[in-house]
Amino acid sequence: MMKLAIVETKLLTREPGALFSLLIPLFILVVFGSSIEPGDTVLLPMALAIAVGLVSLYLLPTTLATYRERGILRRLSTTPVRPGNLLMVQLLLQLVLAVTACGLLMAVAGTVLGAHLPSRVLSGVLVFLVGTASMFAIGLLIAALAPNGRAANGIGVLLYFPMAYLAGLIQPTHQMPAIVAAIGEYTPLGAFGRSMRDVWAGSAPSPLLLGVMAAYALVISIAAAKFFRWE
Amino acid sequence: MAVIEVTDLRKRYADLTVLDGVSFSVEEGEIFGILGPNGTGKTTTVESVEGLRRPDSGSIRVLGLDPFEDGPKVRELIGVQLQQTQLPENLKVWEALDLYASFYAKPHDWRELLEEWGLADKRNARFGKLSGGQKQRLFIALALVGNPRVAFLDELTTGLDPQARRATWELIKQVRASGVTVVLVSHFMDEVEELCDRVAVFNHGKVVAIDSPAGLVGGEHRMRFTLMAGDMVGLEGLPGVTGVSREGDRVVVSGRGDFATAVTAHLARHQVLVSDLRLDRRTLEDAFTALTGRSFG
Numbered sequence: 001m002m003k004l005a006i007v008e009t010k011l012l013t014r015e016p017g018a019l020f021s022l023l024i025p026l027f028i029l030v031v032f033g034s035s036i037e038p039g040d041t042v043l044l045p046m047a048l049a050i051a052v053g054l055v056s057l058y059l060l061p062t063t064l065a066t067y068r069e070r071g072i073l074r075r076l077s078t079t080p081v082r083p084g085n086l087l088m089v090q091l092l093l094q095l096v097l098a099v100t101a102c103g104l105l106m107a108v109a110g111t112v113l114g115a116h117l118p119s120r121v122l123s124g125v126l127v128f129l130v131g132t133a134s135m136f137a138i139g140l141l142i143a144a145l146a147p148n149g150r151a152a153n154g155i156g157v158l159l160y161f162p163m164a165y166l167a168g169l170i171q172p173t174h175q176m177p178a179i180v181a182a183i184g185e186y187t188p189l190g191a192f193g194r195s196m197r198d199v200w201a202g203s204a205p206s207p208l209l210l211g212v213m214a215a216y217a218l219v220i221s222i223a224a225a226k227f228f229r230w231e
Numbered sequence: 232m233a234v235i236e237v238t239d240l241r242k243r244y245a246d247l248t249v250l251d252g253v254s255f256s257v258e259e260g261e262i263f264g265i266l267g268p269n270g271t272g273k274t275t276t277v278e279s280v281e282g283l284r285r286p287d288s289g290s291i292r293v294l295g296l297d298p299f300e301d302g303p304k305v306r307e308l309i310g311v312q313l314q315q316t317q318l319p320e321n322l323k324v325w326e327a328l329d330l331y332a333s334f335y336a337k338p339h340d341w342r343e344l345l346e347e348w349g350l351a352d353k354r355n356a357r358f359g360k361l362s363g364g365q366k367q368r369l370f371i372a373l374a375l376v377g378n379p380r381v382a383f384l385d386e387l388t389t390g391l392d393p394q395a396r397r398a399t400w401e402l403i404k405q406v407r408a409s410g411v412t413v414v415l416v417s418h419f420m421d422e423v424e425e426l427c428d429r430v431a432v433f434n435h436g437k438v439v440a441i442d443s444p445a446g447l448v449g450g451e452h453r454m455r456f457t458l459m460a461g462d463m464v465g466l467e468g469l470p471g472v473t474g475v476s477r478e479g480d481r482v483v484v485s486g487r488g489d490f491a492t493a494v495t496a497h498l499a500r501h502q503v504l505v506s507d508l509r510l511d512r513r514t515l516e517d518a519f520t521a522l523t524g525r526s527f528g
Contacts, residue, residue: 003329003330003333004330004333007322007326007329007330010326011319011321011322014321015321066319067319070316070317070318070319071313071315071316071317072316072317072318072319074283074313074316075311075313075316077283078281078282078283078306078309078311078313079306079331079334079335079377080303080306080307080334080335080336080377081334
């Protein structure tokens with residue numbers, strides 16, 4: 001199990017996609033960061049949502065669907081190790097990657113850009129965990145339904161843009177049609193971004209939005225487990 | 232001692248009967264072939280024995296254990312090379328062996344396997360950069376890294392060039408020599424003829440014959456010629472000859488062993504002139520066609 005984790009970590013570091021998931025949100029942060037006002041509470045939460053979105057919609061489903069497509073999960077089922085272990089290791093690793101991406105963003109924003117970091121640390125961690133769980137559930141569902149790695153990649157990218165738009169990551173929410181912005185707030189990524197902005201603004205995250213994210217995480221991951229095929 | 236005992240396996244998918252009462256046993260230390268065209272239940276049978284696919288009915292014993300009841304124990308004792316599996320592109324050869332070795336309680340030293348399977352100079356190469364033959368050797372090494380008592384090799388040489396196939400065959404003989412029982416799934420006649428001690432011939436979800444390749448071929452050959460001059464007498468009584476038939480001046484003599492030498496010597500002694508002399512050796516392919524009524528695609 002330990003060796004599996006080490007090998008999978010090595011493989012992740014050799015995956016260019018992992019580097020992109022770290023660098024794209026950082027790039028956006030730095031480009032837009034130069035023009036923000038001190039005390040900005042929008043840009044950093046936005047970058048965090050982009051990072052979590054990329055990992056869960058792009059990297060996670062592509063990796064898992066590729067493992068199934070290449071028969072790696074099936075090959076593993078002929079050994080004393082259960083293929084479920086590989087899924088667990090992958091989930092943990094992708095979580096670590098998401099945490100790393102967010103940590104990197106906060107470190108750069110907090111030091112170089114002098115951005116505002118929230119005082120409500122626990123609330124921030126809670127929002128991160130529940131929001132990431134709901135996004136990972138979507139990634140797992142894509143992995144369950146996609147026939148192969150390529151398809152998983154395509155579906156992930158196709159889902160990413162509308163979700164990012166609804167979450168106000170492409171156009172600021174106050175410039176969006178009110179109804180779209182209102183709906184967007186209840187999408188997984190939208191609820192995540194909104195709750196993060198609340199935390200950044202110094203208020204408690206909305207229990208309703210936390211509940212919405214938790215519900216997404218639960219329902220979608222049950223669906224993913226139901227549809228998942230090992231081969 | 233029987234290492235694998237399979238009794239009356241049956242499996243249906245909707246309207247399709249995949250396994251229709253498959254039974255056979257594999258003895259310790261042999262290379263047991265499972266031969267048949269694609270879609271005759273070979274892979275389903277082997278995957279059932281490996282515990283990957285549950286048959287509708289029938290019993291399976293691997294080293295006395297049930298692969299579904301005693302799955303963890305069975306998986307410690309078997310090594311598997313599956314048809315059409317890959318590894319992650321970026322996984323290095325040594326990492327793959329080291330990783331798979333860590334799955335087993337008593338693994339083989341993977342450094343030795345690297346040497347034995349000619350992968351030592353590729354130890355740091357990534358899987359995606361290996362040639363077909365190198366990948367195949369790595370898969371066999373991975374099937375052996377757990378120190379298995381039985382190794383299952385499915386369509387081992389598909390996609391390899393003739394030279395790589397021959398090299399792989401030599402390696403499989405080494406595996407048997409090291410005391411591992413091998414179950415070899417194949418749809419190549421020459422491969423089965425070269426390697427297997429015994430073969431189960433599959434057709435339409437059934438085992439239609441189990442015998443050694445020589446036993447399946449039957450050892451009977453035919454000699455054909457056209458009579459030019461002289462008359463032939465007494466061919467029937469020659470050693471090894473089992474039958475003589477004549478149609479006009481076309482003659483067919485069937486027989487076993489060295490009957491052809493006896494026949495030609497006899498014809499020469501009686502000053503019989505023949506032309507178009509041909510000796511047909513029956514092959515495993517002929518035997519297969521006779522058994523299943525279908526030719527091999």
